[in-house]
Amino acid sequence: MSDRRVRIIDTRSKEKYMMDDAYLNGYARLCGWKGTLVYMSLCRHVSKDQYCFPSIVLMSQEHAVSRDTVIDGLKTLEDWNIIEIGKDRKKNGTWLNNTYILMDKTVWKPKPKLTQVDHSDMAIQVDNSLQPSRPQRLNQVDHSDTKETHREGNTYKETHPTARSAVDVNPFIELFSLINPTYATLFSRRPQRGAAERLLKLHELDYWKRFIAAYQVALEDRFCPRATTPLALEQKFGDIEAYGRSRKADKIKKENNYIL
Numbered sequence: 001m002s003d004r005r006v007r008i009i010d011t012r013s014k015e016k017y018m019m020d021d022a023y024l025n026g027y028a029r030l031c032g033w034k035g036t037l038v039y040m041s042l043c044r045h046v047s048k049d050q051y052c053f054p055s056i057v058l059m060s061q062e063h064a065v066s067r068d069t070v071i072d073g074l075k076t077l078e079d080w081n082i083i084e085i086g087k088d089r090k091k092n093g094t095w096l097n098n099t100y101i102l103m104d105k106t107v108w109k110p111k112p113k114l115t116q117v118d119h120s121d122m123a124i125q126v127d128n129s130l131q132p133s134r135p136q137r138l139n140q141v142d143h144s145d146t147k148e149t150h151r152e153g154n155t156y157k158e159t160h161p162t163a164r165s166a167v168d169v170n171p172f173i174e175l176f177s178l179i180n181p182t183y184a185t186l187f188s189r190r191p192q193r194g195a196a197e198r199l200l201k202l203h204e205l206d207y208w209k210r211f212i213a214a215y216q217v218a219l220e221d222r223f224c225p226r227a228t229t230p231l232a233l234e235q236k237f238g239d240i241e242a243y244g245r246s247r248k249a250d251k252i253k254k255e256n257n258y259i260l
Helices: 021-045 056-063 067-079 170-178 183-188 190-202 205-218 230-255
Strands: 083-086 099-102 147-152 155-161
Touching (some): 021 067, 021 170, 067 083, 170 183, 170 190, 170 205, 170 230, 190 205, 190 230
């Protein structure tokens, strides 16, 4: 195990557990909901020496999530150096449960510096049907966009830049913190910002808040199309809509005991 500093926390009574404020003040958004659920379980089971060894099965049962969800959350926490994972074997060669160390916040990877980001409250109601309120096609975009583009292979290429758009895409990109732990890198990428502008012309920000929150839940299904950036969402929006309609149809059939 590493000799780096581990987090020190007060001894707690059995019916309570504590979390670092620093985690909720920014790192929860970076680690996403999977990392946060796992971090809650580790804080619940950790000893005063900051070691714990809950099984993946136990943590998945505590939050009613899949085993893969817990594994993804552990990897994200380890990538940010919030935890350290130790793997040990018995003398006969069989693996023991992983051992987890909760690291002190002074050794966590620093948060990326963001500029002009709207940190307003993003509390939303999840619509599991993923149904858009105003179905439109992606070609119905206002031609006064920041720049004209044409499709070349799997990328968009700029043809002739025009005046900078007044559309603020930062709040939209911020929504991707729910589904992309590395969303902060999207702010500086021109193709991602261009896709964000076009999607905001397709639907207003409130619609995308509901959509991405519902999409976050839908990603638990391995058949759901994956799109964790604005550009990928623009390209796969039609597939995701079709997936949502299929899920809604399946739900109606099940509720009415309908058999083909």
